[in-house]
Structures are given as C-alpha cells and as structure tokens.
Amino acid sequence: MPLYYSAAARQETCRFDGLAAVLAAASPERSGDQLAGIAAGSALERVAARRVLMDLPLTAFLNDPLIPYETDEVTRLILDGHDRAAFAPVAAMTVGGFRDWLLSPAADTAALAALAPGLTPEMVAAVSKLMRNQDLIRVARKVRVVTAFRNTIGGQGVLASRLQPNHPADDPRGIAVAVLDGLLQGAGDAVIGINPASDNLANCHALLVALDEMRQALEIPTQTCVLTHVTNALTLLERGAPVDLIFQSVAGSQAANDGFGITLSMLAEAHQAGQEAGRGTVGQNVMYFETGQGSALSADAHHGVDQQTMEARAQGVARAYAPLLVNTVVGFIGPEYLFDGKQIIRAGLEDHFCGKLLGLPMGVDVCYTNHVEADQDDMDTLSTLLAQAGVSFVIAVPGADDVMLGYQSLAFEDIAYLREITGLTPAPEFARWLEGFGLAGGILPDAGAMARRLGLPA
Amino acid sequence: MSAPDLRRLSALTPARVRLQAGAGATALGDLMAFQEDHAAARDAIQAAVDWDALARDLAPLPVLRVASRATDRATYLRRPDLGRQLGDCDLPRSAPPLLVVIGDGLSAPAVMAQAAGVTRALVALLPELAGRPVVLAQGARVALGDAIGEAMGAGMVIMLIGERPGLSVADSLGAYLTHTPRVGLRDSARNCVSNIHLRGGLSHAAAAERLAWLVTQARRIGATGVALKDESGSTGMLPQS
Numbered sequence: 001m002p003l004y005y006s007a008a009a010r011q012e013t014c015r016f017d018g019l020a021a022v023l024a025a026a027s028p029e030r031s032g033d034q035l036a037g038i039a040a041g042s043a044l045e046r047v048a049a050r051r052v053l054m055d056l057p058l059t060a061f062l063n064d065p066l067i068p069y070e071t072d073e074v075t076r077l078i079l080d081g082h083d084r085a086a087f088a089p090v091a092a093m094t095v096g097g098f099r100d101w102l103l104s105p106a107a108d109t110a111a112l113a114a115l116a117p118g119l120t121p122e123m124v125a126a127v128s129k130l131m132r133n134q135d136l137i138r139v140a141r142k143v144r145v146v147t148a149f150r151n152t153i154g155g156q157g158v159l160a161s162r163l164q165p166n167h168p169a170d171d172p173r174g175i176a177v178a179v180l181d182g183l184l185q186g187a188g189d190a191v192i193g194i195n196p197a198s199d200n201l202a203n204c205h206a207l208l209v210a211l212d213e214m215r216q217a218l219e220i221p222t223q224t225c226v227l228t229h230v231t232n233a234l235t236l237l238e239r240g241a242p243v244d245l246i247f248q249s250v251a252g253s254q255a256a257n258d259g260f261g262i263t264l265s266m267l268a269e270a271h272q273a274g275q276e277a278g279r280g281t282v283g284q285n286v287m288y289f290e291t292g293q294g295s296a297l298s299a300d301a302h303h304g305v306d307q308q309t310m311e312a313r314a315q316g317v318a319r320a321y322a323p324l325l326v327n328t329v330v331g332f333i334g335p336e337y338l339f340d341g342k343q344i345i346r347a348g349l350e351d352h353f354c355g356k357l358l359g360l361p362m363g364v365d366v367c368y369t370n371h372v373e374a375d376q377d378d379m380d381t382l383s384t385l386l387a388q389a390g391v392s393f394v395i396a397v398p399g400a401d402d403v404m405l406g407y408q409s410l411a412f413e414d415i416a417y418l419r420e421i422t423g424l425t426p427a428p429e430f431a432r433w434l435e436g437f438g439l440a441g442g443i444l445p446d447a448g449a450m451a452r453r454l455g456l457p458a
Numbered sequence: 459m460s461a462p463d464l465r466r467l468s469a470l471t472p473a474r475v476r477l478q479a480g481a482g483a484t485a486l487g488d489l490m491a492f493q494e495d496h497a498a499a500r501d502a503i504q505a506a507v508d509w510d511a512l513a514r515d516l517a518p519l520p521v522l523r524v525a526s527r528a529t530d531r532a533t534y535l536r537r538p539d540l541g542r543q544l545g546d547c548d549l550p551r552s553a554p555p556l557l558v559v560i561g562d563g564l565s566a567p568a569v570m571a572q573a574a575g576v577t578r579a580l581v582a583l584l585p586e587l588a589g590r591p592v593v594l595a596q597g598a599r600v601a602l603g604d605a606i607g608e609a610m611g612a613g614m615v616i617m618l619i620g621e622r623p624g625l626s627v628a629d630s631l632g633a634y635l636t637h638t639p640r641v642g643l644r645d646s647a648r649n650c651v652s653n654i655h656l657r658g659g660l661s662h663a664a665a666a667e668r669l670a671w672l673v674t675q676a677r678r679i680g681a682t683g684v685a686l687k688d689e690s691g692s693t694g695m696l697p698q699s
Contacts, residue, residue, distance in 0.1 A: 035536065035537065035539070151473045167471055167472075167473070168472065168658050169653070169660065174471035174473070176470075177467045177468065177470045178471055178475060180475075184477060185476075185480075200689065201686055201687055231684060237670075258644065258646070259646055259682065321585060339536075341599075370496065370500055398475045398635070400492070401473065401474050403472045403624065404657075406622050406625075408496075412476075413482065413484060416481075417483075439479055445479050447477070451464060456470070
C-alpha cells in the first residue's frame with residue numbers, strides 16, 4: 001500500500017501521509033480535529049482529500065488498519081468480526097462508488113440490512129465524508145433496525161423517546177414528578193433512564209428500585225435504567241437489584257475505553273449477565289450504550305484518527321453486544337470538539353447515519369451545553385432532520401433543561417411536535433398503553449390517579 | 459388540562475415540569491424565562507473569579523496562586539489541553555498528604571459561592587488539612603490538579619472546580635479526588651462528587667462528608683477511580699431544603 005496519497009484541487013497538489021491523514025483532512029470542519037492538529041489546513045486541501053477518498057477501494061480499510069491490530073482490541077474486534085460474505089456485494093467498490101450505490105434504489109432496506117455485518121466503522125465513516133447532509137438523511141431513512149425488551153424499538157413509522165428524569169440530589173419523589181410529566185406527554189418508550197448525581201452503589205440501588213416500582217405501579221411496557229458504570233451494574237445485579245438495561249459509555253480505541261475504566265471482556269460479561277437476568281418480555285436486547293465525538297481525543301487516545309471515524313469505531317464496539325439502544329450525546333462533549341450549531345447538526349446526522357449502516361438501533365441526544373455556540377433553534381433543526389432520517393429514539397427532559405447534568409436536551413413537548421409533523425408514533429406496545437390511560441388524545445387522563453400510583457401526594 | 463393540585467407537585471423538583479397531558483407548544487412566558495436563564499448561564503461562563511476575595515474568605519488558611527497555560531477565556535474554551543498544563547510558577551515541594559486545589563473551571567459564580575464553604579467543611583473533618591495552603595488555580599481544567607499535586611508531591615488532591623452552568627443552576631461546584639496525582643492520569647483514576655450547590659444540590663457539609671469518606675477509603679486501598687466504589691452512607695443523598 002502507498003506510503004502517502006495525493007490529489008489536486010485547483011492548481012494545488014496535496015499530499016497525505018497515510019489513510020488516517022486522508023480521513024482527517026476529508027472531514028467537514030470541526031474544532032476537535034483542529035484541536036488534535038489533524039484537520040485540513042485549507043478548504044482546498046479538504047477537497048483534495050475527498051478526491052483521494054473517492055478513488056480508494058473499500059478494502060483499503062481492511063488491509064491498512066488505522067490503529068494497529070496488535071495493540072488495540074477494538075481494531076481486533078472490528079477485523080475479526082468482519083463478515084466477508086456480507087461484504088461481497090460491495091467488495092469491489094471504491095468509497096465513491098459505494099456512495100453512489102447507497103443513494104441508488106438498489107440499496108434498499110433489505111440490501112442494507114444484509115450488508116451491515118460486512119461494513120466496518122472505517123468504511124461507513126469514510127463514505128459519510130463524501131456525503132451531504134441530504135445524503136446522510138436519505139440513506140439512513142432506508143435502514144430499519146428493530147430491537148426489543150419490554151417493547152419494540154425501531155419499527156417502521158415509530159419514533160421512540162428516552163424519558164430522562166434527572167434530579168440534582170437523586171430525590172426519588174422529584175424523579176417521580178419528572179417521570180409523570182414525561183408520561184403525560186407521551187415520552188418514555190425507549191427507556192426511563194436516570195443519570196444519577198452520585199454513583200454511590202446504595203443510591204443507584206435505591207433509584208433502580210424506585211424506577212421499577214413506578215413502572216410496575218402503572219404497568220408501563222417499557223424498560224428502566226440507572227446510567228452508572230458497567231461494573232456497578234454488575235455488582236447491583238449480583239445483589240438482586242432490578243437492572244433492566246446495562247449502560248456504558250464506550251469509545252473507539254482500547255486506550256480510550258481504558259479512560260472509561262472498561263475492557264471488551266467487561267462488556268461481554270455484562271451482556272451475558274443481563275441476558276441471564278431474563279427481565280425482557282418481548283426481546284432480550286439488554287445493553288444501552290452512549291458515544292460522542294471527541295471522547296477519544298479527550299482521553300488522548302485517538303491515535304491521530306479524526307473524531308468522526310473514532311466515533312464510528314465506538315459504534316463498532318457497541319454493535320458487538322446486541323444493544324437495545326445506542327445514542328450519540330452529540331452536543332454534550334463541548335465546544336472544543338463541536339464548536340457551534342452547524343458542527344453539532346452535521347455530527348448528529350453523521351453519527352445517526354454511521355450507526356444505522358452498521359446495524360445499530362440509533363438514537364440521538366439532540367443537545368447542547370451552555371458554553372457552545374448553539375441554541376434551541378439549532379436543536380429544532382437537528383431534531384426535525386433526524387425525525388425525517390428515521391432516528392430510532394431521541395432523549396427528552398422536562399422543559400429541555402436537564403437540572404442535574406446542566407445542559408439542554410429536547411423537551412417532552414418536542415417529542416409531541418416531532419410526532420405531529422411526521423405522523424410517527426411511539427413503540428406499538430407503549431402506544432397501546434398510552435391509549436389505555438387516555439393519553440393518546442381524546443379522553444382526559446386521570447392524572448391525579450397516576451400520580452398517586454407513583455406514590456406522589458395528589 | 460390537568461387538575462390544579464397536580465401543579466403543586468412541581469415543588470418537588472427544580473425541573474421545568476408542566477404536568478399536563480397534551481401540553482402543546484411552550485407558553486410564551488416560559489419561553490422568555492428559558493431564554494433569560496440561557497443568557498445568564500452564558501454570562502456566568504465568561505465571568506472571572508475574584509481570587510482576592512476568595513483568599514480572604516479562606517483565611518486563616520494560607521493560599522498559593524497559580525494559572526494554567528490557557529490565559530484567556532476564548533482560549534480556555536477551545537483548548538482544554540492548555541487548561542490542564544501548569545503555567546510558570548514556583549510551588550513548594552511540601553509533600554502534603556492531602557491537597558485542596560480550587561479551580562475556576564466553567565463557573566466563577568460556583569467558586570465564589572461554594573468553594574470556601576466546602577473547604578472549611580473539609581478542614582473540620584480532615585485534620586491533615588489544618589494550616590496547609592490551598593492552591594487557587596485560574597484557567598483550570600480538572601486535570602490541572604494532577605500537575606499541581608505532582609509539583610508539590612501531594613499524596614492526594616481534591617480539585618474543587620466550577621461546573622458547566624446549567625439553566626437552573628449556574629453556581630454548581632464539582633469535586634474530584636485523585637490518589638497520587640501525576641500528569642497524564644485518566645479520568646477513570648478519579649472519584650467525583652458533583653452538584654454541590656444550595657438550590658437542591660449537595661450541601662457543603664454533605665459534600666465534605668462524602669469526600670472525607672472517599673479520602674479514608676482511598677488511603678486504605680491506595681487508589682481512587684473505578685477501583686474505589688462509593689459506598690458511603692446514603693444520608694447525604696436526601697434533598698437539601
């Protein structure tokens with residue numbers, strides 16, 4: 001393989017030292033790649049890198065690993081798990097040819113589902129760099145990934161949501177009020193999932209019990225989760241806590257996962273323990289993963305690879321454990337990685353596209369922090385685009401304001417807005433449950449009775 | 459429309475709940491309040507700590523002043539790497555068993571409102587802190603505590619740092635405990651106690667209790683981070699009213 005790649009834009013010939021350099025320079029402008037010192041030095045250089053990428057065979061990513069196979073278990077996971085038979089239909093294509101095929105009618109829902117195990121994270125990251133936002137939406141929309149636990153996520157015409165009832169002191173009654181608020185507005189089918197303010201084991205245990213009691217009191221066909229470290233979830237499972245989904249943040253290199261305090265064998269162990277718990281009713285997808293562009297760089301573990309390709313590799317990690325839910329926390333990581341609304345919107349569409357092509361049940365936390373150049377208008381744009389792109393689920397909190405993590409996600413009424421403009425509906429089991437409570441429109445629900453069943457004084 | 463008594467439940471959480479089925483578009487008054495809070499949070503990020511006032515607040519504890527290599531706010535926001543590097547300074551290698559560092563982080567109001575109170579509560583619980591200097595660090599990211607701790611030969615470091623402002627709370631403090639601090643440690647080597655503020659978060663006393671418990675356990679097992687599970691008593695988790 002060549003030691004360097006080159007192509008021209010206008011009269012300028014640009015040279016790139018290796019595959020990682022091509023991918024980095026071909027990426028749309030973003031602050032994280034600039035921070036890492038690997039972004040294109042000029043707009044013309046970016047175009048030249050994309051011209052190199054166009055003509056590269058997809059097999060280049062199998063033959064020339066970006067991070068060495070010998071020293072990185074994520075690379076080993078990706079290459080050892082690559083399905084050559086599934087890859088066969090596109091094996092002779094260049095990245096540019098793959099882009100054209102994805103946009104063609106030949107790449108239909110069935111073809112894309114069959115192809116997913118044959119694609120590596122590097123291939124999908126590479127092709128995304130040749131695609132406009134419109135292309136990312138058009139292709140992702142064709143992909144269906146269906147997963148199940150107590151309800152079914154990802155079916156045709158479904159937009160699910162995570163109800164995120166966080167509280168700054170993990171107060172169970174305050175959490176119950178936020179849960180009620182979300183249920184009244186039709187949120188919570190993907191998961192009712194708390195980010196605990198404290199990882200204290202007794203605290204996490206109490207929260208798991210509280211959520212499980214709420215779910216049972218109202219007989220909600222959904223799953224609950226306390227988003228604590230995978231080793232905590234394993235300990236809590238051993239102690240008999242009601243753990244539905246096992247959560248973990250994952251990244252795209254062994255060293256970055258080390259920064260999260262995890263190894264792949266820990267994830268495999270958790271996956272097995274979750275399945276043995278057997279708490280799902282309509283399915284046994286027990287894992288919930290979050291990823292986010294910039295996490296590898298923030299752990300100084302990106303190996304000179306651009307943040308969007310590292311993100312796709314993180315999705316490659318998630319894929320190995322048959323998750324119920326995967327989402328990018330796209331605007332959460334900060335302005336040093338995604339500087340403004342434009343960069344967040346682009347990254348959200350990329351992450352959704354790449355995850356879907358890899359066969360993941362992709363959701364997005366449509367969000368921003370207060371130190372990023374973004375606001376609600378940007379979130380309206382991204383959420384509206386993602387609903388069109390067929391996103392499996394989005395995250396929502398009361399009034400778009402997460403009072404524990406201190407950032408803005410979507411509001412429950414934003415889910416209602418997205419369903420209104422698109423005609424998308426909640427997961428079917430959950431939609432029937434909403435109808436039973438008169439929450440699907442028409443009959444007024446007895447919200448006071450719901451509150452009392454959640455143990456609230458109403 | 460929901461029953462009016464349901465709205466009373468909103469007192470149980472600082473979250474912007476509506477408690478109304480089919481609530482529809484956000485009411486314009488709520489939208490203005492949201493925009494006002496966002497504006498205040500944006501301003502908090504740009505604000506500077508009054509280090510002299512903080513030093514007076516900490517007296518009689520002595521203070522040492524340092525700065526990172528992120529020398530202005532715009533650089534600080536885009537270059538976290540510089541916020542982790544210690545600028546030129548002359549710290550004494552006094553090898554304290556435990557060192558408290560106060561960094562501005564993303565919220566000067568958090569440092570002004572909480573840092574001295576938490577430090578005093580820590581000193582009351584941990585006698586090894588008595589009379590020891592507190593390091594005040596400008597332009598600080600969490601990992602700047604590693605560089606400071608290593609330079610001083612500290613056994614452990616507690617970094618008290620302004621958390622990213624949220625809409626409801628712009629003055630929340632975070633605390634990070636790191637055993638054998640040294641440059642290059644990963645975040646999984648720390649334990650965190652977050653959401654220290656007086657609007658429904660952890661009180662200064664409760665945060666100090668949690669930290670003191672972690673310090674004792676860290677000393678016992680010789681490590682912080684994922685190896686150290688927080689199993690302190692759960693009384694500190696009751697909501698602060």
